[in-house]
Amino acid sequence: MFELVPSDFHKAQSLFDPLMATQMFCAGVLEGLYAGRVFVDDPEQPRSGFVAKDGGWWFLAGDPGDEAFNRALNTALFDRTILGEKGWGGMLVCHPADWDAQIPAIYAPRIPNVTERLHYTCRRLEFDWRGQIPDGIEVRFVDETLAADGIEIHGAAADVLALRRDALEPDRKAVGFVAVHDGRIVASSVIDCIVGGGGDIGLFTDGEYRRRGLAALTSAAVIEYALSHGVDVVHWDCQAFNMGSIRTAEKLGLELSGAHLMYTFILNPVIHDVNRAWAQLDAGHYDRTAGICRQAIEAAGDSAHVHFYYVLARCLMASGRPDEALKNLEVAARLGWDSAEEAETDFTTLAGDPSWAGILDQMRVNAGAGAG
Numbered sequence: 001m002f003e004l005v006p007s008d009f010h011k012a013q014s015l016f017d018p019l020m021a022t023q024m025f026c027a028g029v030l031e032g033l034y035a036g037r038v039f040v041d042d043p044e045q046p047r048s049g050f051v052a053k054d055g056g057w058w059f060l061a062g063d064p065g066d067e068a069f070n071r072a073l074n075t076a077l078f079d080r081t082i083l084g085e086k087g088w089g090g091m092l093v094c095h096p097a098d099w100d101a102q103i104p105a106i107y108a109p110r111i112p113n114v115t116e117r118l119h120y121t122c123r124r125l126e127f128d129w130r131g132q133i134p135d136g137i138e139v140r141f142v143d144e145t146l147a148a149d150g151i152e153i154h155g156a157a158a159d160v161l162a163l164r165r166d167a168l169e170p171d172r173k174a175v176g177f178v179a180v181h182d183g184r185i186v187a188s189s190v191i192d193c194i195v196g197g198g199g200d201i202g203l204f205t206d207g208e209y210r211r212r213g214l215a216a217l218t219s220a221a222v223i224e225y226a227l228s229h230g231v232d233v234v235h236w237d238c239q240a241f242n243m244g245s246i247r248t249a250e251k252l253g254l255e256l257s258g259a260h261l262m263y264t265f266i267l268n269p270v271i272h273d274v275n276r277a278w279a280q281l282d283a284g285h286y287d288r289t290a291g292i293c294r295q296a297i298e299a300a301g302d303s304a305h306v307h308f309y310y311v312l313a314r315c316l317m318a319s320g321r322p323d324e325a326l327k328n329l330e331v332a333a334r335l336g337w338d339s340a341e342e343a344e345t346d347f348t349t350l351a352g353d354p355s356w357a358g359i360l361d362q363m364r365v366n367a368g369a370g371a372g
Contacts (some may be wrong), residue, residue, distance in 0.1 A: 129220035142176035189218035197232035295334035338366035
């Protein structure tokens, strides 16, 4: 496996053409717009290639049957050739689909954390977002006037502001809109990766402001702006079980253009399995989730990561076994689970149990100890 210098990235582009059409981070690295690295099997005539963008976005293309390249890639994941000193892991998208059969060997001994994702596109928006803004909400463009009005700019909105600040053509670098309530940002939608006329959208809404249509409002605003300022197509990629994101995309009239798999890899083996457990829970695969948690708990007992007990409690609750769920929550609290608010939301029907208040109190104590 060979690493290409940036001036030679063009040699691998033909391998990644299908991914570059929909994955803007991949296109951005190969076109030299974003920091990243490219590895290939042959520096002159690549047949297989791997692109790594800073932040853990990975892309794999070419010949899935090149066993030597696959073995080298496996080694490079574990010896930190790809991750560097501080890297945690990455999220991998492949083309063609034949790569799917090779991922277990490339990630071994990690069991791949596989999630299905849906890809939507928008080239023309027909959605009257201005007529649907709730009372008390402002939908605002991300620029310096937010700070001038005393609004704290954080998260993706702050990233957009930083990208625009140093750009010769800010609208071709990043754009964003936020929903503001009582002087603070409560939802945001940003297009912070724009390559070759394509832009990739990301959105976030504070938990207490969800189900109010703010994601649709801010997304519509940023899509409308981008399409009228040099972007030809907006890409929207979400997990196949994320019904909130799917409903928002459909509400805006976006076109479902395809589906693909994403494989998450985390170098730390415990955190990798924690991530697998949460992903299976989010997807509604309770039996699989419980299996991951029980295996980890059996191996480590009370020294198992606290998330395994909490996630197992969620599974047991969903399976109609509240008494067992409560026992696992008690262990989670004892081992350091510190989000009483999350537990109250996830286990509302346990509120009447005599031990419930004590469990929440312990979680609050844990939170205070962590803050100290």
